[in-house]
Amino acid sequence: MARISHAQFRNVSIVTLLVGVARATYHVHLYHICNASPYFKRAFKGSRDQAANKYSIELVDDDADTVERFVSWLYSKTYTLPPFYTEEETHERFNQLAKLNVFADKYNIPALSNDTIDRLWDPWHLYLDNILSSRKIFCPRISLVAYVYEHTSPDSEFRKTLVDWYTWEIPLKWYDDSRTRDELGEVSRDFAVDLVMALAKRLADPERPSPFALPKKECDEDRRGDCEDDEAVDLTSCPENWE
Numbered sequence: 483m484a485r486i487s488h489a490q491f492r493n494v495s496i497v498t499l500l501v502g503v504a505r506a507t508y509h510v511h512l513y514h515i516c517n518a519s520p521y522f523k524r525a526f527k528g529s530r531d532q533a534a535n536k537y538s539i540e541l542v543d544d545d546a547d548t549v550e551r552f553v554s555w556l557y558s559k560t561y562t563l564p565p566f567y568t569e570e571e572t573h574e575r576f577n578q579l580a581k582l583n584v585f586a587d588k589y590n591i592p593a594l595s596n597d598t599i600d601r602l603w604d605p606w607h608l609y610l611d612n613i614l615s616s617r618k619i620f621c622p623r624i625s626l627v628a629y630v631y632e633h634t635s636p637d638s639e640f641r642k643t644l645v646d647w648y649t650w651e652i653p654l655k656w657y658d659d660s661r662t663r664d665e666l667g668e669v670s671r672d673f674a675v676d677l678v679m680a681l682a683k684r685l686a687d688p689e690r691p692s693p694f695a696l697p698k699k700e701c702d703e704d705r706r707g708d709c710e711d712d713e714a715v716d717l718t719s720c721p722e723n724w725e
């Protein structure tokens with residue numbers, strides 16, 4: 483195993499992240515943060531000659547929980563999230579993932595952005611494990627959709643995922659609810675447009691499987707649920723009792 487000499491060790495550059503108005507402090511290796519994000523790479527470029535390899539950056543608009551998850555992801559490719567046993571906990575989990583996704587979008591970290599979308603499905607995996615139990619799955623709230631539309635770019639995969647969710651998994655009676663019109667009016671117009679286009683595509687091609695349906699192969703491997711014929715099995719619908 484290669485040994486690190488003293489001189490090399492001294493040259494390992496550490497970055498200090500000062501987060502939020504309270505300036506919560508996190509330390510990461512310059513190498514890791516620059517590798518993960520072109521934004522940070524640019525930010526620290528040229529400051530190489532700084533005394534004693536000291537680098538720091540203020541992230542005033544970010545929050546400590548989110549940055550903590552980012553740092554954890556930098557080193558271990560994973561991070562902890564709130565549990566999701568109750569409806570409120572599940573929504574809190576979605577909120578935290580949305581915040582982390584916005585962070586990844588802002589600092590140009592596509593791998594982390596993708597990961598937050600994968601983690602949205604955690605509760606669904608749990609649901610598959612408990613298919614016979616009465617555990618319910620909840621759709622992301624419209625307030626979360628509003629937040630994501632406000633803070634991400636039009637090509638955001640997180641946006642697309644939310645649109646798919648509202649296109650395929652929301653019980654249609656949601657559209658009959660008297661509050662729905664007001665709720666939709668509060669979100670960005672872009673969401674309404676994306677939703678109409680996605681609903682139109684769904685109508686135009688009723689055979690198209692839901693993007694949330696388990697592919698047959700995966701279903702066989704998992705041996706969860708029945709995979710009959712060639713039909714994709716959709717075990718993931720939101721509960722009918724939308725409330």
Ligand SMILES: *[C@@H]1O[C@H](CO)[C@@H](O)[C@H](O)[C@H]1NC(C)=O
Binds near residue numbers: 639
């Ligand atoms: C993120 O996901 C998109 C869409 O699935 C894919 O094209 C892209 O290669 C992924 N990027 C990374 C860095 O994983």
